[in-house]
Amino acid sequence: DAGVIQSPRHEVTEMGQEVTLRCKPISGHNSLFWYRQTMMRGLELLIYFNNNVPIDDSGMPEDRFSAKMPNASFSTLKIQPSEPRDSAVYFCASSLDGGRTDTQYFGPGTRLTVL
Amino acid sequence: DAKTTQPPSMDCAEGRAANLPCNHSTISGNEYVYWYRQIHSQGPQYIIHGLKNNETNEMASLIITEDRKSSTLILPHATLRDTAVYYCIVRVAGGATNKLIFGTGTLLAVQP
Numbered sequence: 001d002a003g004v005i006q007s008p009r010h011e012v013t014e015m016g017q018e019v020t021l022r023c024k025p026i027s028g029h030n031s032l033f034w035y036r037q038t039m040m041r042g043l044e045l046l047i048y049f050n051n052n053v054p055i056d057d058s059g060m061p062e063d064r065f066s067a068k069m070p071n072a073s074f075s076t077l078k079i080q081p082s083e084p085r086d087s088a089v090y091f092c093a094s095s096l097d098g099g100r101t102d103t104q105y106f107g108p109g110t111r112l113t114v115l
Numbered sequence: 116d117a118k119t120t121q122p123p124s125m126d127c128a129e130g131r132a133a134n135l136p137c138n139h140s141t142i143s144g145n146e147y148v149y150w151y152r153q154i155h156s157q158g159p160q161y162i163i164h165g166l167k168n169n170e171t172n173e174m175a176s177l178i179i180t181e182d183r184k185s186s187t188l189i190l191p192h193a194t195l196r197d198t199a200v201y202y203c204i205v206r207v208a209g210g211a212t213n214k215l216i217f218g219t220g221t222l223l224a225v226q227p
Contacts, residue, residue, distance in 0.1 A: 030195025
């Protein structure tokens with residue numbers, strides 16, 4: 001299996017622009033997670049989905065952030081409009097809910113820089 | 116989920132065992148101890164988890180004290196590639212809120 005796939009790996013944009021991050025979870029996994037990592041705040045959970053339904057979005061910082069999971073094999077995290085403080089590495093992870101370990105498998109991340 | 120306390124950093128000589136401690140004095144009876152690590156510029160990676168008994172897999176061993184208030188992750192023969200931040204997390208496995216809360220972790224530096 002290819003593991004969790006994220007694109008793009010790097011994104012540089014200007015303040016005010018829309019940014020869309022993409023994630024393809026591991027085939028057969030039914031939970032998907034979006035995390036953000038910064039030096040100041042560490043790794044934070046933004047939102048997670050179970051069977052394509054958002055379960056907990058309490059970590060989404062504000063209305064500028066939105067996430068969708070239209071099907072079991074694809075999810076997006078959108079920031080509109082982007083701001084310099086959104087600069088971070090964004091990770092997507094997936095897991096097989098109900099599996100013995102509930103192990104989360106992380107993607108390589110998208111490094112976002114907002115100028 | 117219960118909170119955990121880990122030392123911010125540790126050193127270990129290559130080839131020696133690395134013992135990473137974690138305190139979780141408020142752990143509940145149904146909470147598991149999970150360990151993940153994050154190598155620089157990569158996503159976190161699952162290592163091992165346990166409830167009460169000691170566990171071992173191809174990566175590491177997990178020793179949980181009898182009162183479950185602390186645990187130790189053991190890398191039996193550390194290599195330079197084991198240099199990473201190690202996170203100890205306690206949570207209910209398979210619970211309704213299937214999420215990980217990452218703390219600040221321990222930066223393990225394996226020295227040649």
